Amino acid sequence: xxxxxxxxxxxxxxxxxxTAGAARIGRITRALLGAPAVHASILLHGSFAKTYRGHGTDxxxxxxxxxxxxxxxxxxxxxxxxxxxxxEVEITTGEIDGAxxxxxxxxxxxxxxxxxxxxxxxxxxxxxxVTKVNGMDVSITGQYTTLIVxxxxxxxxxxxxxxxxAQTGANICNFRLSRNEKGGEAVxxxxxxxTIDPNLNDRIQKLDNIxxxxxxxxx
Amino acid sequence: xxxxxxxxxxxxxxxxxTESKTRISELVLKQQADxxxxxxxxxxxxxxxxxxxxxxxxxxxxxxDIRSTSGLTGGSAYKMRQVSESGKSLTGSLMSSALYRALxxxxxxxxxxxxxxxxxxxxxxILPAAVLTMEAEKGCSHDDCVMALFTASAVGMVIADNACLxxxxxxxxxxxxxxxxxxxxxxTELSGGTPEMIAHAVAIALKNILGLxxxxxxxxxxxxCIKRNASGVAGAFVAAELALAGxxxxxxxDEVIWAMKKVGDAMSSTLKxxxxxxxxATPSGKKLLEQVFGSNSGCNSCNGCxx
Numbered sequence: 385x386x387x388x389x390x391x392x393x394x395x396x397x398x399x400x401x402x403t404a405g406a407a408r409i410g411r412i413t414r415a416l417l418g419a420p421a422v423h424a425s426i427l428l429h430g431s432f433a434k435t436y437r438g439h440g441t442d443x444x445x446x447x448x449x450x451x452x453x454x455x456x457x458x459x460x461x462x463x464x465x466x467x468x469x470x471x472e473v474e475i476t477t478g479e480i481d482g483a484x485x486x487x488x489x490x491x492x493x494x495x496x497x498x499x500x501x502x503x504x505x506x507x508x509x510x511x512x513x514v515t516k517v518n519g520m521d522v523s524i525t526g527q528y529t530t531l532i533v534x535x536x537x538x539x540x541x542x543x544x545x546x547x548x549x550a551q552t553g554a555n556i557c558n559f560r561l562s563r564n565e566k567g568g569e570a571v572x573x574x575x576x577x578x579t580i581d582p583n584l585n586d587r588i589q590k591l592d593n594i595x596x597x598x599x600x601x602x603x
Numbered sequence: 604x605x606x607x608x609x610x611x612x613x614x615x616x617x618x619x620x621t622e623s624k625t626r627i628s629e630l631v632l633k634q635q636a637d638x639x640x641x642x643x644x645x646x647x648x649x650x651x652x653x654x655x656x657x658x659x660x661x662x663x664x665x666x667x668d669i670r671s672t673s674g675l676t677g678g679s680a681y682k683m684r685q686v687s688e689s690g691k692s693l694t695g696s697l698m699s700s701a702l703y704r705a706l707x708x709x710x711x712x713x714x715x716x717x718x719x720x721x722x723x724x725x726x727x728x729i730l731p732a733a734v735l736t737m738e739a740e741k742g743c744s745h746d747d748c749v750m751a752l753f754t755a756s757a758v759g760m761v762i763a764d765n766a767c768l769x770x771x772x773x774x775x776x777x778x779x780x781x782x783x784x785x786x787x788x789x790x791t792e793l794s795g796g797t798p799e800m801i802a803h804a805v806a807i808a809l810k811n812i813l814g815l816x817x818x819x820x821x822x823x824x825x826x827x828c829i830k831r832n833a834s835g836v837a838g839a840f841v842a843a844e845l846a847l848a849g850x851x852x853x854x855x856x857d858e859v860i861w862a863m864k865k866v867g868d869a870m871s872s873t874l875k876x877x878x879x880x881x882x883x884a885t886p887s888g889k890k891l892l893e894q895v896f897g898s899n900s901g902c903n904s905c906n907g908c909x910x
Contacts, residue, residue: 385610387635388649390722390759390768390785391752394656397712397724398672398824431822438673438823438895440715460672460715 393510396459401486402432402439405506407459408526410448412514413490413502416532416598421492423472424449430485432506433477442475445488449473454510484513520562520571528557528575530600531585536593537563537570544591545572552581569595606634610760613802613856620798627788627798628750631757651749653719657708657731660718664707671713673895676825680706683833697740698837705732705836709829722759722768725824726782728832730755733786733839737793747793754792755785758805765857766864770817771876773867779828779835780812780863784856786839787846796847806852806859808842813859814866816874818881821892827882 395404414421426445428436436442440460447462450471458465466473480487484505491501503516514524517532524530531549535541542561549556555578563570585599608619608630620627636643663669665680683703686692692699708728712718721730734751737743743751759768762781767773787808791801812835820826846852852859873880882888 385760385763386639387631387646387753387756387760388653390756390763391650391653391730392719394653394717394719395724396715397718397727398715400720400724403715434896435822438675438821440672443672443715455717457717 394455395510396444396455396457399439400510401506401508402435402441403444403459404454404510405486405508405512406432406441406444406488407448407452407454407456408510408512409488409502409504409506409514410445410490411451411453412448412504412512412524412526412600413492413500414449414451415600416502416517417492417494417498417500418596418598419494419496419498420469421449421471422495423474423493425474425491426476427480427489428475428477429480429483429487429489432486432488436475436477441488445490446471446473449490449492483515489516517571517573518564518569520564520569522560522562522571522573524573524575524600526600527602528577529554529580529602531572531574531576531588531597532600533572533574533588533597534595535570535572536595537565537567538593541591541593542572545574545588545594548584548587548591549574549576552579552584554578554580554584606630606637608634610757610764613758613761613805613860616757616761617798617802626750626754626792627757627801628753628792631753632750635753647749650752654734654745654749654752656717656719657721658735660708660711660716660731661704661735662707663716664709664711664714665703669710669714671710671823671825672715673713673821673823673825675821675823675891675895676713676829677710679829680704680710697736698840700740701732701736701836701840702833704735705729705832706829708732709832713823713825713829722763722781722785723770723778725770725828726778726832726835728829729779729782729835729839730786730789732832732836733790734793736836737790741793743793751789751793754801755789758785758788761857762860762863765860766867769876773863774870774875775815775817775831776809776812776863777867778817779831780809780815782832783812783835783839783842784808786836787842790839790843791846794843794847796843800846800849802856803850803852804842804846806854806856807845807850808839809856809859809863810852810854811838811842813863816870816881817876818874818883819876819878820883820888821895822876822878822883823895826888826891
């Protein structure tokens with residue numbers, strides 16, 4: 385603990401869990417899409433569904449989807465800015481089985497009709513936990529540099545990715561694999577520590593059977 | 604330099620500062636530079652940035668037309684500032700300007716403005732109001748005001764280590780109470796008080812708010828949070844004034860913090876940020892809840908009303 389854990393963070397109010405955490409969930413989904421979104425479909429669950437209007441959770445999620453940080457003063461104008469930038473947003477409320485009370489399920493589509501979906505929860509103090517990517521179970525806190533690699537479920541793919549990681553000298557502190565069906569889409573989430581080569585992500589993207597690779601810096 | 608203190612007790616910080624004839628703020632800055640392996644200048648600049656964000660909250664927060672996202676609050680800081688600046692306030696320019704500053708930062712937070720959690724978003728108005736008022740009304744230097752934030756943070760660290768800072772865990776005493784104790788420490792140091800006096804100011808501020816529950820109407824950081832920020836900074840000035848007069852707290856600060864933790868543990872969960880008890884459960888509180896969230900069926904996809 386240090387003085388800036390007590391005085392800080394600098395953030396947009398009113399709530400670290402319902403505003404700052406929501407912006408982070410939006411931002412991580414946008415990073416995963418890898419391009420500006422033209423359509424966002426957001427399903428809110430639990431406390432997010434009940435109180436989003438009062439806390440500006442919807443605005444924070446939209447701001448995050450547009451790439452804004454948690455201290456960006458444009459957050460409260462995000463719905464208008466989305467209209468101006470051609471981002472169509474659809475917000476619904478509902479139940480997600482077994483989800484944390486502050487959970488959003490976001491589906492983004494880019495101009496090339498590529499889509500990505502992410503389910504994330506705001507677990508307190510602005511911290512988040514991503515639990516699903518494209519319907520597949522993951523567990524991403526954003527506290528480490530994280531690689532999210534969407535790939536075809538084919539033999540040797542994991543080895544080729546971890547080989548690239550090993551060559552850069554980074555250490556894998558957590559690895560998780562999840563897939564929808566044999567031979568179908570799968571996702572690797574790899575949390576890294578140590579010195580991270582900035583070109584690592586590009587190198588992974590060039591490997592066989594890789595649909596996309598996204599490197600998230602710690603948040 | 605070796606540091607013979609930690610953030611487990613207020614007593615160890617006071618003892619080290621007294622023995623080394625150093626202000627608590629200087630001691631904390633040096634220790635933090637050592638701990639974070641960064642230069643003192645670098646750490647000071649980061650704290651100065653926090654102070655600048657706090658300063659920038661006051662004007663937009665005290666605008667006449669500011670409204671929270673829910674529409675429930677806004678405009679109190681404007682009214683208080685009008686009276687304060689007219690010179691006709693009941694309690695004089697120091698207290699009345701501290702009140703409008705605390706309201707301004709809190710109302711800006713509720714209106715999705717940019718604030719510094721101090722220590723939380725719900726209690727973000729108290730410490731800025733205390734320190735900015737010392738600069739404006741008492742002529743304290745900008746640098747001394749930034750330094751006073753280190754003293755306040757040290758108090759916050761001790762409370763976080765021994766009790767908690769979240770309303771959901773300890774009630775409002777943990778949020779606005781901790782912020783008031785931190786602000787009392789900052790005011791006392793800025794007024795030239797000794798480390799001993801700072802500890803008594805912390806103890807008095809926390810004692811006077813002990814047991815305060817967290818009962819936000821509709822679960823929003825607005826009612827009664829915004830006015831409790833005004834009350835919190837007033838309490839900080841009361842505590843500092845008493846301590847500076849040489850009045851001592853019979854119960855030492857560390858024991859008051861221990862008591863705050865015990866009181867928080869004993870508090871019913873309905874009174875810890877769940878919006879199930881206290882003011883949230885009053886007829887008016889429930890009516891306001893309905894006003895904000897009541898008709899949320901059937902029209903959730905259009906957003907036309909969200910503006």
